[in-house]
Amino acid sequence: MEKNPSFEQDKKFIKMYEIPGMEEISEHSLVRYQNDKENFPKDIERVPFSLEEYAKNEISAASVSRKKQDEIEEEMKEDIKGLTIEEIPEYVRRGLDSSDKNEQWKAVRQIPSAIAGERTELLRKAFSIQDEEIGKECVKIISNIPENERRSFIQMGIEKESPSIKKAAINMIKYAPALTRTKMIQIGLTSGDKEIQKEYAKVISSVPDEKSRKELLDIAKQKLGNELVEPPLYGGYDIDDQNFKREKFKKTGSDLTLVGGDLKDKVIFRSITSDSFLEWQQAFENHEIWRRAGFEYVPVEPILSFHFNKDELVDVASGVLDISLGKWMGMSGDYVRELTEQRNKIIKVLEDQGIIHGHTHDDNFCLRFFRKKNGDVDYQKMPRIYLIDFDRSLSK
Numbered sequence: 001m002e003k004n005p006s007f008e009q010d011k012k013f014i015k016m017y018e019i020p021g022m023e024e025i026s027e028h029s030l031v032r033y034q035n036d037k038e039n040f041p042k043d044i045e046r047v048p049f050s051l052e053e054y055a056k057n058e059i060s061a062a063s064v065s066r067k068k069q070d071e072i073e074e075e076m077k078e079d080i081k082g083l084t085i086e087e088i089p090e091y092v093r094r095g096l097d098s099s100d101k102n103e104q105w106k107a108v109r110q111i112p113s114a115i116a117g118e119r120t121e122l123l124r125k126a127f128s129i130q131d132e133e134i135g136k137e138c139v140k141i142i143s144n145i146p147e148n149e150r151r152s153f154i155q156m157g158i159e160k161e162s163p164s165i166k167k168a169a170i171n172m173i174k175y176a177p178a179l180t181r182t183k184m185i186q187i188g189l190t191s192g193d194k195e196i197q198k199e200y201a202k203v204i205s206s207v208p209d210e211k212s213r214k215e216l217l218d219i220a221k222q223k224l225g226n227e228l229v230e231p232p233l234y235g236g237y238d239i240d241d242q243n244f245k246r247e248k249f250k251k252t253g254s255d256l257t258l259v260g261g262d263l264k265d266k267v268i269f270r271s272i273t274s275d276s277f278l279e280w281q282q283a284f285e286n287h288e289i290w291r292r293a294g295f296e297y298v299p300v301e302p303i304l305s306f307h308f309n310k311d312e313l314v315d316v317a318s319g320v321l322d323i324s325l326g327k328w329m330g331m332s333g334d335y336v337r338e339l340t341e342q343r344n345k346i347i348k349v350l351e352d353q354g355i356i357h358g359h360t361h362d363d364n365f366c367l368r369f370f371r372k373k374n375g376d377v378d379y380q381k382m383p384r385i386y387l388i389d390f391d392r393s394l395s396k
Contacts, residue, residue, distance in 0.1 A: 016287045021369070076110065079110065085114070095110075101134075104131070135157070142154060185204060197220070197224055214333075229323040256270050268318055299385055318388075321366035321368045322366060326362030339385050366385070368384045
């Protein structure tokens with residue numbers, strides 16, 4: 001096939017869009033993107049940025065969360081209204097002995113309110129109840145008991161059959177005595193299935209000694225390989241690379257759809273408002289501003305194709321990246337200073353362009369590691385960093 005002259009001319013800037021370890025951008029994919037752009041309405045009005053409206057939305061989201069927490073706290077106070085602190089342990093015991101799951105649940109929630117000396121025995125009793133939700137609530141309470149007792153309760157949770165209780169218990173290792181954390185994580189990284197090993201890797205940062213953290217990370221890299229930095233998109237979903245299927249991803253904000261078959265680990269679909277999409281597209285297409293800022297690539301979630309759907313939202317096919325900056329920092333200190341500097345630069349470049357992303361927290365910055373020729377992650381090279389999830393972006 002004769003090469004499109006414009007494609008040959010565009011190769012210099014196309015390099016800015018290529019992602020390590022993924023197929024090179026082809027003439028076909030570039031033409032598809034250009035066709036999507038030609039067919040996209042040109043008369044969409046951008047919603048101007050309003051500091052007042054932005055602040056109102058942020059306060060509203062925080063208020064909903066705070067209100068829910070306040071309601072839970074009020075319910076808990078009502079449950080033990082009129083009881084002295086000395087009477088709470090007996091209230092908890094009666095509830096735990098009840099056959100009513102709701103009464104058991106209310107009792108478990110009150111364990112932190114009991115006298116400190118009673119909590120260990122009450123939590124041990126609660127842990128004996130064979131119920132997943134109660135088990136997860138028990139795990140949350142581990143931080144409320146004496147530190148020297150916590151390791152045994154964490155182990156109790158890890159030995160439960162429920163994967164969600166296991167994972168919650170592993171996360172509590174950060175509350176175990178500091179001197180025991182390294183050994184607990186080392187044992188976990190060298191045993192169990194890979195999903196559980198990933199959970200142990202997430203708490204490596206809780207180990208206070210830098211040398212031990214590096215040794216644990218080396219074990220995690222050896223045991224998990226590429227899976228250590230895979231995004232946690234597909235956990236809990238029946239998605240594989242053999243069968244094509246779509247499944248909605250549970251998240252707040254815009255709709256996100258996972259796909260299986262050949263597209264797994266390569267493409268996800270976001271459905272967002274047109275005005276937010278236009279901000280995303282502006283940040284994505286303006287490769288010159290990123291080059292001038294010192295980037296050798298466009299550090300924005302890659303847009304592969306896009307079109308309006310029947311609900312007047314824009315369906316965007318975007319490229320799948322690796323683990324988030326937040327999760328990487330939870331495991332490793334490698335490259336964190338450099339990546340943090342680049343994160344801050346990305347935010348500043350966007351603000352200078354009048355684009356307000358809306359939620360630039362560390363889990364909305366994803367990394368993409370370089371790959372060796374055999375496809376393995378090259379941990380010796382600093383990964384690239386990309387800002388994702390523009391569903392709340394506005395124009396200033």
